[in-house]
Amino acid sequence: MSSSYLLNRLLLAVPTLAGAVTITFVLLRVVPGDPIAMMTGPGATEADIALLRAHYGLDHSLLRQFVIYLGQLMTGDLGTSISLRQNVGELIVGRLPVTIELVLFAMLTAVSLALALALKGTFWRGRWPERIVDGFIGIVVAIPDFLWALSLILILGVAIPVMPIFGRMDLTISFDSWTNFYLIESLLRGQLEVTRSVLHHMVLPAVSLALPLMAITARVLKSCLNAEMNREYVTLARTRGFGRLRVIYSQALRNALVPATALSGVQFTFLIGGTVLVERIFGYPGIGNMAIDAVINRDLPLIQGLVLTFAVLFIAVNLLIDLFITFLDPRLRHD
Amino acid sequence: MIEGRADLPITYRILHEPRAVFGLGILGLMIAVALMAPWLAPHDPLEQDLLASFLPPSWQESGDPAFLLGTDTLGRDVASRLIYGTRTALIVALVAATLAALLGTTLGMLAGFYGGKTDMLISRAVDIWMSFPAVLLSIVLVAVIGAGLHAVIIAIVIIDWTRFCRVIRAETMVQKERDYVASGITIGLTRFRILIQEVLPNLMPLLIVLLTLEMGIAIVVETILSFVGLSVASDTPTWGNLIQEGRQYIHQVPWLLGLPVACVVLSVLSLNALGDGIKEVIDPETRQ
Amino acid sequence: MVMNRRSFLQVAGTASLAGGLPLAFSPSQVQAAGDTLTIAYNVSLPSWDPTTGLSSVNPGLQSIWKSVFDQYIDQNPDLSFKPGVLTEWGWNADKTRVHMKVRDGATWQDGKPITGEDIVWNLNRAANPDSGNPVGGLIWGSVGNLKANGNEVTGDVNAYVADFFKWMAFLTGYILPPHHYEKVGAEGFEKDPMGSGPYRVVEFVRGSFVRLEAYDGYWGGKPAFRNVIFKFVTDATSRVAEVESGASDITLAIPFEEYDRLKAKPGLAGVATPVSDIAMIFFNDTGPMEDANVRKAAAHAVDKDTIVNRLLRGYGVPLHTLQAPEYAAFDPTTTVEYNPDLARSLLAASGYSTDNPVRFTIQTTRGYLPKDYEVIQAVVAMWRKVGIEAEIEVYEVAKHYELRATDTLAPAAFYNWGDSIGDPNDSTGFAMFGPSPHSTWDTDDLDAMIGPLWGEKDEAKRIAGWKAVDKYIAKNAYVLPLYQQVQPVIYRSNLDFTPHVANYVLPFTTKPKD
């Protein structure tokens, strides 16, 4: 595979990241108000405030602050959280596995459901079940993730309480995690009771996140599949003994995935963004939940670190999507 | 067979596309409700009556016919608040979507038409923008600007112009290759004039589709911001505020949450349907 | 309402029957582990240092800290004081020296005994401005030259603060183990906290939960529950779902409607008692508020009884001063009557009416306190009827602190004033004294009245002085006290839970019912 292409994409990500850093920094410095005054709370004297201001480097000029910040970033230092009084990098690294597991699980759910829907919809092309699939997709797509979260809590958490609606696992089970990747780690260590509990807790938040992505992906994939089904090579395959379902998944699918992935790729980053609200609602201890607290507490270093983390995640997901497309379509590899 | 219908005027075809008709119908209803809110609403949406709080809808046993859909915790008329909420939702949707479209389209056209450095600069900016999580960014933005209708609109515009920019840029690049642009240049029109007089009208259908979809997004964003408690402050009734308020009493008075949620879902659904319907009509690719 | 609740349940019940789904999380099945108490808590713990930073003066966090750390002095549920780590304390006769005695046999959670030196270290640290104790200068700095002699600690009074010892049971009045803290440092302490309280920290996931286990060497005895989990559920609706589904045993700070509903459910019990928190509206001495007529009208126009009885469903105690009935300087004779006609005529005297209303901004939090935003909406509606047109601005409580510290609050600002030691210094005193960093109203007349009370060493005279100040404030409407908060707590009915006026939910005193 062309490593130069990969390298090119990686290089392109650098200025994007640099831009993200700059914008985050500037955006948060134009905040009206004094983060220090808020951080000290009632009772701080002028001297206390000045002391803290110096401690956080806020007594320098904006440009100077930026240079200092960049310098710290280079050494991997994201600063110290104001409200949580801990190294921002450590805080984020501690919580990131939670969000990553949730996001991956949600994406997996979304993609498998979307595949099933799109394939079935295509299989039923031009017949009434296709209309049901289309209608279902159309309704699901109109409801944002956090409304799903609320509805799911109401239905499966309260009305028929079969699902846990808060937290990451049953806290009566004790699990001393080394990596904070509970799901993967508990599986590897064979503590299936933990795996079960983590999965159980993950279902509702993951489904809330997954449904909108599922709908939009299914819709895009289905229309790409429809376009693909009209192509000559598919017709030809039908004449050569490929069954109606088989021709869809063995011939059309991979081709349809190329434009579908390109079109819905950005939706995957929306799912990651969705964790902010959904983690909040389910009390899921990931970085999304932390982000809202950071905004509420006006914890500048933490907000900065989190926004940057999200940006890195987004860029990484976009790179992966590019890679996936190149993997799918040989024409892109040989150009 | 099908080509025959392509000759019909576009408005005719839109009016014969069921999804577009559904979307237009609901949108029209929303606009009518928003415009006539003062006459439609049976009460002042801010008028409180602490002695008459949590009245159920009027058809229920203990309901009061004066309050069609019941009252909330402060004894305000839910129906009137929903009606005035439609107003806010429409204002946010229209203003935010239009401004985002204006910004995104301008930049997208410039990038797509002039290419080169302009394109690189704008595309880069879009890439950077897209690398921020929209929800977090809007929360941060509103926290920075301060809650209020204007803050919600500004946040939506700042975040969502990229949606327009990306698509319009790509479409402008396609249009640029068309014959009419080349012939425009040969007859001596300036490039800017071609962009405005020739390319722009050809982008319009696509733009309208994007605009309807964005209106739906804007309504959702307002709900999200209200949900986090950062949207329009003061008493202004918005669907988001109603959802946030209703959520607290979900067990006692489920309709306080259900009604505004239904409004949001229905309006987004109809705007999506309208966008899809128009796209279906104007987009030859999907017309088979 | 009842109808709907019932039909809602019916639908739910039918649905679950139809689906044949097991009620996996019904209250009876969970909590098989009988030695674990799970509390769905409303505030997320940001730090393990209860003595520094903004969070240390957040009343909402004290329950967790009190489970892990000892306070110098403890409080009974009725706010009266009782020995904590200190068994004796006091001033000498002319109040120039302080003395304290450390409890025998009290140990840190690593088994080391708590010594007089440890107390000196903690008091010095609290007084040191570099440590970041928010009340270091005001309270802890008021004594100095501390000396330890075995279990005895003595020190000099730099400036007499009447409620110095009361603060030892209040915000930032905790002791940390010096040997451990100096070993691990401030950041290390966050990861490996240690106290001398009834429970030690076993596992802490920021923003999610903390798991505690009983410390066997605790001087106060063995708690009924060996394991305690505080889940940080900041969303009220989620907290309701937590206890309702049985995932948690106790929760607090839920909407009163939900409290009423849950309390009636089999398997759950509830208690709602007044706590030491006062909902009030700060007036700032700017703009229209400099007009006494406007202030007085604003005070007379608010029907506190209706707000409490209807909006808060009776869960509140209308107040006219910043003193709750449990406080030392509560005076039932100081009242401000609800009289909208008087309010109208006062406004008319300044040229305002409903057609030409006086306009200003009122700031409020939303969801920080039960019904805070709704209460302000109700207040604004009552004002509107007499000729005050207030525009509501919502902010986060962090923003409130910032604005208050820089004295840039709007003319009116809603806040919750907590004073769980009930001393007038900490209610009316800090809230209304101009030079206090917490105050919003600062005018010379009031400062002149309050000033002498700070150093008043005769307790009876001091309390009488504060009562006079409260009367003066009420007459001039320098502040608008609304009501004393009631804290709704819902718990499993097989628990024996004791409410605390200081608004604590303490696992240590919670027992299974026999």
Next chain:
Amino acid sequence: MSSALVIKNLHLTIDNPKDAVPILRGINLDLRAGEIHGLVGESGAGKSMLGRVILEILPPRAKITEGSIDYPTRPLPGKTKGRSAARHRPHISLIPQDPMTSLNPVKKIGKQMSEILRLNQTGRARNMLDQAESLLREVKIKNPARVLQQYPHQLSGGMRQRALIAMAFSTKPQIIIADEPTTALDVSVQRQVLCLIQDLQKQHGTTILFITHDLGVVAKICNRVSLMHSGMILEQGNVAEVFCTPTHAYTRSLLAAIPRYDRPLRELTPVAESLQLQLQREARAYDHQRRN
């Protein structure tokens, strides 16, 4: 000579929301085993649709309203009524018009060929690739081993068409529908491909329905020919007969339109508009008559 395929009075319409448009109007066609049968007509005559009817790959809204298709020589005739048409289909295969769009762009040639082989016979994957290689050699591809490892976009148009021809013959079909197989190719390649089809047909004894609009090609390789217009077959017969003694005015006019070295260019006459209109009128009259 036995028949490979017999179509009797075939009617086909396309359903629109409002009306049904007739596409084929009473087609009778008898393909004889081992012949190359030319099917000639201009665009829209319905010849490709006829090919699709035979292949059973009709678009969703197309419907056969009347008539029958029989395959007297098809192996295992009992299976025709089976639910999945796919199972018996490979005895007919297709050489498509456009080699660009007729290969799956994301699969290597070898993979595509072995997929077909595996669907239609049993055996090991390795073996399939060997078979595919020899098939490619048969269609005179020079470096078959390499081509097997290549993606369609790496091949020239001629190469792709050869690969498609190899695929068409790989299932050992009795009938092949060649739907304008040379139209999209360069002139120089066209001839080679025609020869290749002819050679392979002789070698395997396959029956070919050769759809084209080029009478010159028909003259070169076909045994018999049918002329179509407006979904009807106007004339049918041996190539020599039809070309020498055309009975239908349309055939005559088509023949007159063939550019020939012995005829000056300006004597070429396009099919007269009046004739076109007359044919369309007749088609409509036919529809009218059927409806009543």
